[in-house]
Amino acid sequence: MSHTDSANPPSLFRNRFLQTILLSSVLLQVGIWVRNFAILLYVADRTNNDPYAISLISVAEFAPIFVFSFIGGTFADRWRPKRTMIWCDLLSAVSVFGVLLSIHFGSWESVYLVAFISAILSQFSQPSSMRLFKYHVREEQLQQGMALFQSLMAIFMVLGPMLGTFVYSNFGLEISIAVMGVVFLLSALVLIRLPEDDMKQQTAAVKGQFRKDFVEGFRYVWQSQVLRMLGLAFILAGLAVGVAQALNLFIVTERLGKTEEFLQYMLMVNGAAMLIGGGIVAVFAKRVPPQLLLSIGMLAGAICTTIVGFSTSIPLTLSVQFLNGLVFPCIHIGISTMILKWSHSSIVGRVNGVLNPMFVGMMVVSMSFAGALKTSFSLSTIFSGAGILFLLGALVMIPIMNQKAPDHTAAAQET
Template identity: 75%
Template sequence: MSTLQPGAKAPSIFGNRFLQTILLSNILLQIGIWVRNFAILYYVAEKTSNNAYAISFIYVAEYAPIFIFSFIGGTLADRWRPRRTMIWCDLLSAISVFVVLLAIHFGSWQSVFLVTLISAILSQFSQPSGMKLFKQHIPEAQMQQGMALFQSLIAIFMVLGPMLGTFAYYRFGLESSIAVMGVAFLLSALVLVRLPKDAVEQKPPLEKGQFRKELNEGFRYVWQSPVLRILGLVFILAGLAVGIAQALNLFIVTERLGKTEEFLQYMLMVNGAAMLIGGGVVAAFAKKVAPQLLLAVGMIVGAVCTVIVGFSTSVPVTLVTQFVNGLVFPCIHIGISTMMLKWSHESIVGRVSGVLNPMFIGMMVISMLFAGALKDAFSLVAIYAGAGILFVLGALSLMTIMGHKAPETASSGEQGAAPEPHMH
């Protein structure tokens, strides 16, 4: 649903005040997150002499809350006012950063893990609220373009983020880097004040068992929609593949390419630069292509690139493959996000996001945890070939829903889709 009146012409996507505000907020958040990630990574590596368990705990602190809190955050996002939720989450993140900063200053260096943990938890309440507002304020015809702009923003920071984080830490140190994150979150909260005020929906207070009932409605809604059910399967397969590849990228650099660890940042930057170009290309033709097809193309090309990266011992071949992979990655992100929004009724979109996202993150965390054991048991070539097969299986599962059209109201227009949930 959008806020446009019937028959009214949609303004240009760039002229949409809601999108301008959300993009500016996201730029600030991305600055804070990248500076935080690299500052904490370098600091913990320095403090623990590159202890693998301490370094992996940074990723656990970042991803585990997504898996644990996404269900809860998605359900509450459908009850709470989304604009107010997002502002409060950014404010609380900023406050928590400054509290942890005091703890670090007075000698408790282990508190750095809390910075990541708290902001990761709060983002699980903020993100579904953002999806709900996106559904309200972006016209249906511009939804895929809007998602492409978000993808481009993420890609820009995949190029700039590592440089920004490295510069901040080595130039100013840990405490200043963490403070940058606190200020960025504070500024984001101020920017979000520009968003249109929430429509006041009269919802009765939660009765005993009501929260669980509404949470179950989210699972039931996904299960009863053929499209969302297949999307869940794609999330699981892609999560397993991405987790393995991400956890072992460093060994591709050192063992397959014979380079030092620092070379990993160049691989990430090539990938990010390609994602930026790919996001722009996909934004240009996104409206003309079904999101299922976009996602399937992204998965198949991702499969081929993953296998080549595992086999390659040539730096140019690996970098070109990373570039191609980055070019098509926006197809995966935009396809998934568009399908989630188009096949979910506005009243339940937070819960649909809360059910599907943990499937991807959960599988990613599981495959990251087992990546070390897999590496002991199999060669990198075999592991990356296996990850490629997982992508192919995801693409094949999408063939069953290629002909499905998004329902007009994303409630009961699609055969087999769940009815609009009743908010008691």
């Protein structure tokens, strides 16, 4: 199906596609973290910590994912992926500078547009990246490649909050937003280095009625037992993660008796562990089926989330956060690998577009109800409930634990 069919595969680190996409991701992560903290701190300062104004930031970031992921995934399968990714980064940069002008001339509420527009465009770029990943990385190296991405995300979980806070505190909102625009431009330039995708025949084959392509993504997921179970695991994990994320601040203030600032240390401990965990999984990735990886991550999430809800000990909570971070990469890597392995390269974008909103949508739903749950139940009860959801997600994997990924190579010319 691609140049990756040679008998002796080159080292993953010599893969030109992976080198390029990792460099692009580093640049984008810098921009995203600077943006996130600049907007958060600016809105908090401007509105005197108004909960409604601050919650709108999450709506601006997550609502487009839920709405546009289906559409973006479909178009990602119809368009040339390399060109799509470059244009998305360029349009993001243009929109950022446009919003920057609006902010400069007095409309501070425009800061929400920065997150909103960027989130929309990412729904076209991200599935295109997944499609190229499927095409340019050998099947047996997919899980290792995903582990490298997870490690990169973990590095920014540690460095991102510090970087974002530093830039905003020293240079203010406008420079922070400008930094985001510049790194998106740089990312677009880096992506020019991507190998030519040579997917003209594949892309031409899926041109036709948009509605037909759109529906085909849902049908493809529904007809695969593995992808159906993965969707259910997505829903359960989204519900659990949303509640835990929304109420982590109360764990710090009520259970541990610390100030809000202590939350950043919990996140840093978790991020450092994710970095280590991603490295460990990268080493053992070839030997462990992705279903088992996902189950291990979900089971650990169930235990750790429940303990965090009951703990009033700072050392215990931080230790459990570290353990949870250590194992959390198993969830991300397991899910991403399963999507890639069980999806034909011509439909990866749509499969991603169908499954991703299940996680994000349920996360938004549970975040929305978190406040109401907090007034009715104790933190211990809520976090125990989230732990049960993680446990159910692990159990969902049992019926598909021994299934092998289909061989799409033979069918490469069909779609």
